[in-house]
Structure formats: C-alpha cells, structure tokens
Amino acid sequence: MISFGKASRAPQATGDAFDEEFLKKLEYLYIVSQKIAAGQRRAKRRTRLVGSGIDFADHRHYTHGDDVRNLDWRVYSRTEKLFLKLYEEEEDLFIYFLLDNSRSMHLGTPNKWSMVRKVAAALAYIGLSNMDRVSLVPFSSTVDNRLPPSRGKAQIFKIFDFLDRCEPGEQTTLQSAFKTFVGQNKRPGLVVVLSDFYDPSGFEEGINVLRYHRFEPLIIHLFDERELDFSLQGELELVDCETGEVRQLTVTPAMVRAYEKEFRAFCDELETFCTQRQLLYFRAALQESFEELVLRIFRAGGFLS
Amino acid sequence: MQWTGLPIETVGWMAAGAALIITLLYLLKFRKRSVEIPFSPLWGRVIATRRKQSDWWRRLKRLLSWLLHLLIAGLLLFAMLGPRSTDEVLDGRHLLILIDNSASMGATDVTGGVNRLDVAQRQAREILQTVGGDDRVMVALFNNRVQPLGPFVDDATLLESALRNVEVTANPTDLAQALSFAAHSLQDRPDAELIILSDGSGFDPEMPLPFDPDLGISLRHIMIGEASENLAITAFNARRYPSNRLDHELYVEVTSHFDREVSTRLDISADGRLVDSRTIDLGPREVHRQFYPGQAVAGERLEARIRLTTADARDVFPLDDRAYATVPPPRRLSVQLVSPGNLFIEGPLLLNSHIDFDRVHPDAFDSTASRDVFVFDRFAPESLPDGDLLFFDPPAEGSPFEISGRDDDPILTDVRQSHPLMRWISLSDLNIGSTSTFRRGSDDVDVASTFGRTVILARDDGTRRMVALGFDVRNSDFPLRVAFPVFMLNVLDYFAQDDVDLMYSFATGETWSIPIDRSVTGAEMVRPDGTRAPVALHAGEALFYGEQPGFYELHTTHADGTDRTLLAANLTNPDESEITPRLIEWEEIPTAEDTSGLLFDRREIWISLLLAAMALLFLEWTTYQRRWTE
Numbered sequence: 058m059i060s061f062g063k064a065s066r067a068p069q070a071t072g073d074a075f076d077e078e079f080l081k082k083l084e085y086l087y088i089v090s091q092k093i094a095a096g097q098r099r100a101k102r103r104t105r106l107v108g109s110g111i112d113f114a115d116h117r118h119y120t121h122g123d124d125v126r127n128l129d130w131r132v133y134s135r136t137e138k139l140f141l142k143l144y145e146e147e148e149d150l151f152i153y154f155l156l157d158n159s160r161s162m163h164l165g166t167p168n169k170w171s172m173v174r175k176v177a178a179a180l181a182y183i184g185l186s187n188m189d190r191v192s193l194v195p196f197s198s199t200v201d202n203r204l205p206p207s208r209g210k211a212q213i214f215k216i217f218d219f220l221d222r223c224e225p226g227e228q229t230t231l232q233s234a235f236k237t238f239v240g241q242n243k244r245p246g247l248v249v250v251l252s253d254f255y256d257p258s259g260f261e262e263g264i265n266v267l268r269y270h271r272f273e274p275l276i277i278h279l280f281d282e283r284e285l286d287f288s289l290q291g292e293l294e295l296v297d298c299e300t301g302e303v304r305q306l307t308v309t310p311a312m313v314r315a316y317e318k319e320f321r322a323f324c325d326e327l328e329t330f331c332t333q334r335q336l337l338y339f340r341a342a343l344q345e346s347f348e349e350l351v352l353r354i355f356r357a358g359g360f361l362s
Numbered sequence: 363m364q365w366t367g368l369p370i371e372t373v374g375w376m377a378a379g380a381a382l383i384i385t386l387l388y389l390l391k392f393r394k395r396s397v398e399i400p401f402s403p404l405w406g407r408v409i410a411t412r413r414k415q416s417d418w419w420r421r422l423k424r425l426l427s428w429l430l431h432l433l434i435a436g437l438l439l440f441a442m443l444g445p446r447s448t449d450e451v452l453d454g455r456h457l458l459i460l461i462d463n464s465a466s467m468g469a470t471d472v473t474g475g476v477n478r479l480d481v482a483q484r485q486a487r488e489i490l491q492t493v494g495g496d497d498r499v500m501v502a503l504f505n506n507r508v509q510p511l512g513p514f515v516d517d518a519t520l521l522e523s524a525l526r527n528v529e530v531t532a533n534p535t536d537l538a539q540a541l542s543f544a545a546h547s548l549q550d551r552p553d554a555e556l557i558i559l560s561d562g563s564g565f566d567p568e569m570p571l572p573f574d575p576d577l578g579i580s581l582r583h584i585m586i587g588e589a590s591e592n593l594a595i596t597a598f599n600a601r602r603y604p605s606n607r608l609d610h611e612l613y614v615e616v617t618s619h620f621d622r623e624v625s626t627r628l629d630i631s632a633d634g635r636l637v638d639s640r641t642i643d644l645g646p647r648e649v650h651r652q653f654y655p656g657q658a659v660a661g662e663r664l665e666a667r668i669r670l671t672t673a674d675a676r677d678v679f680p681l682d683d684r685a686y687a688t689v690p691p692p693r694r695l696s697v698q699l700v701s702p703g704n705l706f707i708e709g710p711l712l713l714n715s716h717i718d719f720d721r722v723h724p725d726a727f728d729s730t731a732s733r734d735v736f737v738f739d740r741f742a743p744e745s746l747p748d749g750d751l752l753f754f755d756p757p758a759e760g761s762p763f764e765i766s767g768r769d770d771d772p773i774l775t776d777v778r779q780s781h782p783l784m785r786w787i788s789l790s791d792l793n794i795g796s797t798s799t800f801r802r803g804s805d806d807v808d809v810a811s812t813f814g815r816t817v818i819l820a821r822d823d824g825t826r827r828m829v830a831l832g833f834d835v836r837n838s839d840f841p842l843r844v845a846f847p848v849f850m851l852n853v854l855d856y857f858a859q860d861d862v863d864l865m866y867s868f869a870t871g872e873t874w875s876i877p878i879d880r881s882v883t884g885a886e887m888v889r890p891d892g893t894r895a896p897v898a899l900h901a902g903e904a905l906f907y908g909e910q911p912g913f914y915e916l917h918t919t920h921a922d923g924t925d926r927t928l929l930a931a932n933l934t935n936p937d938e939s940e941i942t943p944r945l946i947e948w949e950e951i952p953t954a955e956d957t958s959g960l961l962f963d964r965r966e967i968w969i970s971l972l973l974a975a976m977a978l979l980f981l982e983w984t985t986y987q988r989r990w991t992e
Contacts, residue, residue, distance in 0.1 A: 161400035161401060164398065164400050253400065253401070255400055255401035255403075257403050281400070284399075284400065289395070289397055291395070292393070292394040292395065293394050293395050293396075293397050294394040294395065294396045294397065295397055295399050295402060295405055296396055296397065296398050296399065296402075297399060297400075297401065297402035298398045298399065298400055299400075299401075300402065302402045304402055304405055304406065304409065305394050306405070306409060312408055315408045315411055316404060316405060316408050319404050319407045319408055320404055323404060
C-alpha cells in the first residue's frame with residue numbers, strides 16, 4: 058500500500074545521487090543501445106528535411122526561383138521536363154525531455170520523481186553520446202525552468218546538476234505547460250514526456266499541442282503500484298496533493314476494487330490515445346528498475362531510430 | 363416478569379449513560395483519517411458510481427451501526443435487571459437430600475450412569491443446580507450410618523464439590539437411622555422437604571413414619587435402579603478341624619436373585635492360586651450351600667468368586683461376587699513333659715505333629731529352660747519357668763495352686779462346658795480314684811469341681827495361663843476315654859490362644875473388635891487397597907471400622923517386636939444382595955416419585971441476553987470491518 062501519510066505540501070527528497078556508479082550504468086546502457094541500433098543505421102540522426110546535403114533524397118518539379126544548379130539534366134534529356142534533385146540535409150536532432158515536476162510526482166518514498174530523474178538522465182546521456190541536442194524542461198502547471206539544448210557527453214554533468222536543483226512544482230496542467238514549451242522551442246524534435254498524466258483537465262489536449270507543432274512525442278507513463286494496493290479502509294479524508302481537494306468517504310473493499318478498475322481504465326485510455334496517434338507509449342511502474350525501462354524503450358526503437 | 367438483578371432506577375441511569383457514551387463514540391467514529399493521494403478525480407469517478415445507491419439506504423447503513431450499539435447496550439442492561447419468568451418460585455425452602463451410598467448402590471442396572479450411586483449423584487447435582495436463591499440445602503450420605511456433607515447452606519456449589527468425592531461403600535443400609543436423622547434435621551424448618559435418592563434397600567413397609575405428618579415435611583423418593591438380577595455369595599467361612607489344625611473346611615453360600623435358572627462358576631483360590639472350580643446350576647431364587655471338607659490348602663488368603671455363565675443373563679451387582687476368608691497358619695508350640703514316666707500323657711503329645719515335644723525327668727528339670735508349655739506330672743518345680751503350665755496332680759509343696767484337701771472317688775458334679783478346655787468333650791461318669799482339690803484364687807476359673815471343691819482349675823493372670831488337674835490320670839479312666847486327647851488339644855489351644863474358631867472374618871460397615879494381647883502398645887491396619895490407618899486399642903481389643911471387602915492386615919507393636927494378623931472382611935449381607943428397587947412410602951403422607959415440581963425451570967434469561975449481545979457485537983464488528991455498515 059502506498060504510504061501517503063498525512064497530506065503535506067512539502068516534497069520529499071529522493072535521495073538518489075548521480076554518482077560514479079550511476080554514470081557507469083549510463084555508459085553500459087549507451088553501449089547496449091549502440092548494439093541494439095547496429096544493423097539499422099550507424100549514422101547520426103537525420104531530419105526529414107530535404108536540402109543541401111550530400112545524399113540524394115528525391116526529385117521534384119522545378120519552380121521559379123529554384124537553384125538551376127540542382128536541375129537533373131539527365132532526366133530532362135529523357136523526359137523533356139525539368140526536375141530538381143533534392144538532397145537530405147544533415148542537422149542536429151533536438152531531444153526535449155518534458156519532465157512532470159508536479160506534487161503528485163513527489164508523493165511517497167520512493168516517489169515517481171526519482172524514477173523520472175534516472176530515466177531522463179539515462180536517455181539524455183545516450184542522446185548526448187549520439188551528438189544530439191538535449192534539453193530538459195520540467196513542468197507542472199507551466200514550464201518551471203529549462204535546460205537549454207546542449208550537445209556532447211560532457212554536458213551530462215550539467216544535466217545531473219540541473220535535475221538535482223529542480224524544485225517541486227504545483228499541479229499538473231499539461232495543455233498550459235506544453236503550450237508554453239512549444240512557444241519557447243521552435244525547433245521540432247523528439248519530445249520525451251515523463252509524467253503520471255494526473256491532469257484533472259485531461260491529457261489529450263496537452264499531447265495534441267505537441268503533435269500540432271510537429272514535435273514527435275514519446276510518452277513514458279509512470280505510476281506507483283502502491284496506489285493500486287489501497288489497503289486503508291474506513292472513514293477517510295482523501296486530500297489531493299496537488300489541488301488540495303478534500304473528499305470524505307467511507308472506503309470499503311468494494312470501493313477499493315472500483316478504484317483499481319478506474320485506474321486501469323485511465324491507463325488504458327492514455328495508451329489507446331497514444332496508439333491511435335502512432336505515438337510511442339511506455340507504461341512503467343515505480344517499482345520497476347529504470348534500466349529495464351530504458352532498455353524497453355531502446356528495444357521499441359523509437360528513441361534510437 | 364420479575365426482576366432479581368440490579369434496581370430498575372440504577373439500570374435506568376446506566377442506560378442513559380450508555381446511550382450517551384455510545385452516541386458520542388458513534389459521532390467520534392466519523393472523525394476521518396486524513397490521507398494524501400496523488401489524484402483525487404479517480405476517486406471522484408468511484409464516488410460517482412457509488413452514488414447510484416439510494417440515499418436512504420446509505421443513511422440507513424450509517425444508522426445501523428449506531429442502532430446495533432444501542433441494542434447491545436440495551437441487552438446488557440436488561441440482563442443486569444436479572445429478569446425471571448413470573449411462574450418461577452423464589453420462596454426459600456429447606457431441602458435435605460439423602461443419598462444412599464450403601465453397597466447395593468453399586469449395582470450397574472442403570473442408564474445414564476456407571477452405577478446407581480452415579481445416577482443418584484447426577485440427580486443430586488441437577489437438584490442443586492436448580493435450587494432457588496433463597497433455598498437452604500443439606501446433603502447427607504447414608505449406609506449403615508449417616509454422614510452429612512455439611513449444614514444447611516444457600517450456596518449449593520459447596521455441596522456440588524463435596525458430592526464429587528462420594529463413593530459406593532460396602533456397607534449395609536440402615537434406613538431407619540437415616541430417616542431419624544432427617545426428621546431431626548428438618549424439624550421446625552419451614553417448607554421442609556426430604557429427598558431420598560436411593561434404591562430403597564433396607565426399607566421395611568412395617569417401618570413407622572419417622573416424623574409427625576403434621577410437621578409439613580414433604581417426602582420425595584427418587585428410586586434409583588431398574589433390575590433385581592443378582593447372583594451373590596452370601597456366606598463364606600473357613601474352619602479348622604480340631605483334630606488337625608493344619609486342615610480346615612470351607613463353607614460357601616451362593617444366592618440367586620434371578621427369577622429363572624442360571625448357571626455360575628464358583629472358583630476357590632488360595633493365595634491367588636485357583637484350587638477349585640465348579641459349575642453350579644441355580645434355580646429361581648435358590649440358595650445354594652457348598653461345603654469343601656478337608657480342604658488342605660496351603661495358604662492363608664482364601665477367596666471365593668462366582669461368574670455367571672448363562673449367556674443371556676447379567677449380574678448387575680458385582681460387589682457381592684467375591685468373598686474372602688483367612689486361615690492363619692497355626693502356631694507351633696514347644697512342649698516339655700516333666701515326668702518320671704507316664705505314657706498316658708506322653709502318648710497324645712507324641713502323636714501331635716504340630717508341636718515340638720520333649721520329655722525330662724523331674725530330677726533333670728531346668729527351670730531356666732525355654733518352652734512354650736511345660737507339663738508337670740506329679741511334680742512342681744521350686745521356681746516356675748517362663749511359659750504356660752499344665753499340672754497333673756501337683757504336690758502341695760511347690761505348687762502354685764493352693765491345695766485345700768483330698769477326695770477319694772470324687773464325682774464331678776459341676777463342669778463348665780462353655781470353657782475352651784471343655785470343648786467337644788464330656789466328663790460325665792469320669793472315674794477318679796483320688797484327687798486333690800484346689801482353693802480358687804482371683805484369677806482362677808473353676809472348670810470342673812466336685813461338690814464345690816475344684817478338681818480342674820484354669821488360671822489366667824494376664825502374663826501366662828496355667829491349668830491344674832488334681833488327680834493322677836493313671837488313677838482314673840480319663841486316659842482311656844476319647845475325651846482325653848481332645849482335652850490335651852484344648853489345653854494346648856488354650857495356651858496358644860489359637861482357637862480353632864478364631865479365624866477372623868468380619869462384615870464391612872461395622873466396628874471390628876479384634877482380641878489382642880494387653881502388652882500391645884500400638885496397632886496399625888493395612889486396608890485391601892494398601893492404605894494404612896491407625897487402630898484404636900481398648901481393654902485388650904483393637905477397634906477398627908472397615909468399609910472395604912478384602913484382606914486386612916493388623917500390625918501390632920509390643921515390647922518384643924511386631925505381630926501381624928490377617929483379617930478378612932466381606933459384604934456377605936443377604937439384604938444388600940437383594941437389590942430389587944423398592945419405593946419408600948407411607949400411607950400417612952404422599953410420596954413424590956420424581957423431580958416434578960422440585961426443579962426450578964431456571965430460565966436464566968440474562969445468559970441468553972448476554973449471548974445475544976455478544977452475537978450482535980460480533981455482527982456489528984464483522985459488518986463494520988466489511989463495510990456493510992458505515
């Protein structure tokens with residue numbers, strides 16, 4: 058059972074340090090990620106943009122204003138039509154980590170925030186190792202703070218330091234926070250959202266904001282198994298740790314079963330939403346090791362491909 | 363409805379207090395524990411689903427717990443009032459319960475118990491458990507004596523514990539004594555009732571009513587027992603032959619209380635070894651007598667036992683199926699004849715194989731010699747030796763007997779036939795040529811005399827016994843008679859105090875008087891079950907009250923050491939063996955025959971109320987834990 062204890066607005070310290078041991082784990086995960094990626098593409102990430110690169114990508118009809126140096130004369134000789142040769146343009150991939158820093162992520166010991174820190178650090182390390190630009194954006198009701206995009210392995214310590222300094226935010230409002238995010242970040246890229254998605258107004262609008270602004274969301278849904286094993290029964294005063302909303306009720310075994318059913322329905326709604334929109338969705342329990350989760354993400358291929 | 367518990371006012375105040383406390387606790391119960399959760403809208407969905415239940419049902423569920431608590435408190439308070447049915451009798455009575463624990467109560471012809479006494483004990487316990495709060499009860503046991511377990515008490519539990527130790531005795535029944543005790547105990551007591559738990563053994567219809575019918579004493583006889591079929595040993599004796607003190611004969615009497623023919627096996631064993639076994643067919647109510655003449659049995663513990671062999675018959679009273687008898691080993695005497703020569707005297711002594719005999723001439727007599735018996739023929743030593751002494755025609759000089767004169771051709775006019783010396787013999791027409799006559803002392807008994815002058819004298823001074831005959835047997839026809847050797851045996855038995863009839867056999871339930879030597883300083887009895895008990899000594903007798911059939915050992919202590927005497931005790935009481943249940947009744951007063959009207963139907967309502975409260979408490983706890991109630 059989750060040991061919620063008395064309602065408190067103060068977040069609890071995670072106590073998980075980014076030490077040398079943790080760094081070794083990240084290096085190990087990086088090596089594993091390289092092996093998983095082998096056979097797919099050894100090159101760095103490329104955008105879908107077509108521009109002035111070296112590798113041929115496609116043809117398109119010539120229009121006024123196009124650079125005539127890119128006309129494909131061989132095609133013109135065969136078809137007497139002007140086609141322009143297009144090349145893949147290499148550019149850095151932007152990976153944004155949207156980290157839910159609301160109070161619900163800091164509830165209990167251990168809490169979901171500790172999991173968020175480790176998973177975000179691991180994925181960020183791999184991204185940095187792949188010379189991608191990695192940015193961390195904690196959010197709750199809005200974007201609280203942000204670590205600007207940075208590249209190179211050496212930046213991992215800056216990420217550690219940033220994660221350590223993050224203070225708990227307020228309640229979760231995905232739509233508001235993500236609107237702020239897309240307003241601040243014009244370069245599209247991969248957006249890894251780590252959250253429990255406990256937004257009273259729903260998660261759909263928030264995720265759609267990312268999609269509509271050409272970001273590629275990768276959803277990592279975190280939950281605590283202790284929330285399902287709700288063994289406290291009797292006359293209870295349930296206090297929402299984010300909104301402070303109080304609900305007085307007599308909890309019976311039937312109600313606990315109903316709660317479990319509602320929780321699973323909530324998870325299924327989120328998964329169905331993501332699946333229907335071809336978004337990668339990962340659900341992870343707090344009790345699962347973060348290495349397992351990271352490897353699961355690698356195997357799914359969404360992060361490395 | 364009657365109230366025997368706390369006063370109604372007190373309970374009313376307690377009820378008000380309890381209701382207040384319960385209500386406060388009920389309200390306090392609604393103080394909810396505060397729990398922080400991550401996302402309340404999920405619980406909101408749950409609550410929305412639950413709200414489909416109707417409001418009145420939810421309110422009822424909340425109230426149900428409070429109502430249950432109020433009901434529990436109400437039940438407990440109601441129990442405190444001690445409610446009783448209106449028809450219960452609460453006036454105090456004086457009940458005397460007489461429980462028969464005589465031998466016949468050991469019969470096993472009962473259902474619901476091991477034997478009759480067991481059933482009687484159950485009945486007594488049932489009565490004690492249902493007596494009213496104001497009743498006074500006394501319980502007394504009776505057999506051939508009455509033993510109250512205590513005075514009249516109002517706390518029956520004291521009597522119940524005493525009842526557990528009651529056992530069947532092997533004693534006969536003295537119902538008259540028990541009824542007399544009851545009459546005196548119940549005299550002048552209001553609402554007195556005599557309850558007899560007995561099989562009616564010992565009741566004689568001719569027996570008068572032991573109390574005045576106008577005293578208002580109610581009589582109730584709860585008759586215990588169902589059958590009368592019993593086979594009993596009603597007599598078992600052993601007797602030595604006078605002529606052969608090593609041999610003895612047995613007598614067994616077997617009584618059938620069956621109304622049909624039955625067969626039984628009669629076993630005789632000595633010191634645990636079976637020496638005879640025979641089958642006896644008995645007619646209805648037949649008394650069979652069996653002699654065992656010349657039973658040369660080596661052993662002193664004789665036991666007779668009967669076993670019913672008729673297949674479909676059952677002997678319901680086992681206590682009288684065994685009987686015991688003793689044959690103490692004869693005492694072997696050392697006898698010295700001091701005589702210049704007399705074959706008439708020497709003959710019977712030589713032929714007696716149970717004595718150690720020797721003869722010396724008077725000139726060679728040593729008064730310091732140690733013998734049990736000295737026989738002086740026409741001789742009297744200057745100093746008397748230790749031991750018992752027999753004198754034939756003692757001379758006046760040196761004789762311990764004072765000779766008053768001498769008669770020629772005397773005729774024995776007075777013979778004390780009851781004296782042990784004269785047993786089985788007759789001295790009529792005894793021809794004596796000449797005899798001395800003795801002057802009797804204070805310790806002397808005149809056994810035979812001629813016109814008031816003593817011819818044969820016996821003396822017992824407490825330390826030794828002496829017998830004197832005033833004539834020379836050679837100068838009479840006494841040695842020529844059959845009586846002479848018998849007389850010699852009688853003399854030796856008299857000296858040895860080894861009476862052929864002295865085979866100790868006693869009846870249980872009596873105080874036994876066992877003759878002992880006056881020099882005995884202490885005595886102890888070992889019962890058949892091995893337990894020991896001190897024995898009272900009085901005037902040369904050991905007094906002991908024996909209740910168990912079997913063999914007893916009397917250990918006596920005196921200056922020279924200790925002696926052991928074996929005794930046998932038997933029920934062998936034809937009245938007790940007649941176990942047919944009989945109703946004790948008189949014409950003067952009615953006799954109730956069961957417990958109707960005696961036992962209170964004590965409906966302890968408070969117990970039911972308490973149990974109901976506990977059940978409700980458990981129900982409330984269960985429903986609350988399962989959240990059926992809120």
